[in-house]
Amino acid sequence: xxxxxxxxxxxxxxxxxxxxxxxxxxxxxxxxxxxxxxxxxxxxxxxxxxxxxxxxxxxxxxxxxxxxxxxxxxxxxxxxxxxxxxxxxxxxxxxxxxxxxxxxxxxxxxxxxxxxxxxxxxxxxxxxxxxxxxxxxxxxxxxxxxxxxxxxxxxxxxxxxxxxxxxxxxxxxxxxxxxxxxx
Amino acid sequence: xxxxxxxxxxxxxxxxxxxxxxxxxxxxxxxxxxxxxxxxxxxxxxxxxxxxxxxxxxxxxxxxxxxxxxxxxxxxxxxxxxxxxxxxxxxxxxxxxxxxxxxxxxxxxxxxxxxxxxxxxxxx
Numbered sequence: 001x002x003x004x005x006x007x008x009x010x011x012x013x014x015x016x017x018x019x020x021x022x023x024x025x026x027x028x029x030x031x032x033x034x035x036x037x038x039x040x041x042x043x044x045x046x047x048x049x050x051x052x053x054x055x056x057x058x059x060x061x062x063x064x065x066x067x068x069x070x071x072x073x074x075x076x077x078x079x080x081x082x083x084x085x086x087x088x089x090x091x092x093x094x095x096x097x098x099x100x101x102x103x104x105x106x107x108x109x110x111x112x113x114x115x116x117x118x119x120x121x122x123x124x125x126x127x128x129x130x131x132x133x134x135x136x137x138x139x140x141x142x143x144x145x146x147x148x149x150x151x152x153x154x155x156x157x158x159x160x161x162x163x164x165x166x167x168x169x170x171x172x173x174x175x176x177x178x179x180x181x182x183x
Numbered sequence: 184x185x186x187x188x189x190x191x192x193x194x195x196x197x198x199x200x201x202x203x204x205x206x207x208x209x210x211x212x213x214x215x216x217x218x219x220x221x222x223x224x225x226x227x228x229x230x231x232x233x234x235x236x237x238x239x240x241x242x243x244x245x246x247x248x249x250x251x252x253x254x255x256x257x258x259x260x261x262x263x264x265x266x267x268x269x270x271x272x273x274x275x276x277x278x279x280x281x282x283x284x285x286x287x288x289x290x291x292x293x294x295x296x297x298x299x300x301x302x303x304x305x306x307x
Binding site for chain 2: 009013071074114117120124126152159163170
């Protein structure tokens, strides 16, 4: 997994498969503290404590097709190799909270990647779910909220191709601008 | 939230478009988005599918699914055409994805060379 944007897509798939209706993403970049934090909350059924403690183990999965799961272990590895850590706790809203912390300047920290592309794919393939995305870079903020979009769109489906294109183009640019041109 | 007025403009612009597309029978395209699929490039394949559908003004339902257990052949894409058996394509690169839309979804020609499996059951 080469980008944080792809890890996010992966976390989203976990929440979606668990039956969440809304997913909250908070990305906080603080270059003074030299830290990048990705926090994902959902309103799914959550996990029990034993499951939460063992999710970074590749041999733990809820899947029936095979007895290995790689999503969270890969993210944990990415965090640890850039002097950070991964933590899975209960979310305040009842679901699961995943917090991934990285040293911002670490040479092994995965790049953010194409976040506009990830948001567009999420909207295109999951029109019935909501996503609230906050991205903060040294105090400056960029927000993406499907609930606000729905208010504007009335009966136009949120996964209409023109809307998806707008999401991709707008957020590619605005997240890049937010981060001073860096991808 | 960035430029919500732009969304309002899009809404007004595409109202007509929706009416035109509503008459068509719907194809369904499902992309595998488990960890294996994403790592193999499912996001780029999906993006190409959406772009090609849009270019050709085709209506299709595009959804995602988790890992189905054939990780070595990811990215996997299932195509369900109305009244036709399901076709599963493997190793779908962005360029293959465009071909699948152009040949299979637009014209009903299965690309057997890339198909892993054609199921017996037909879509209702």
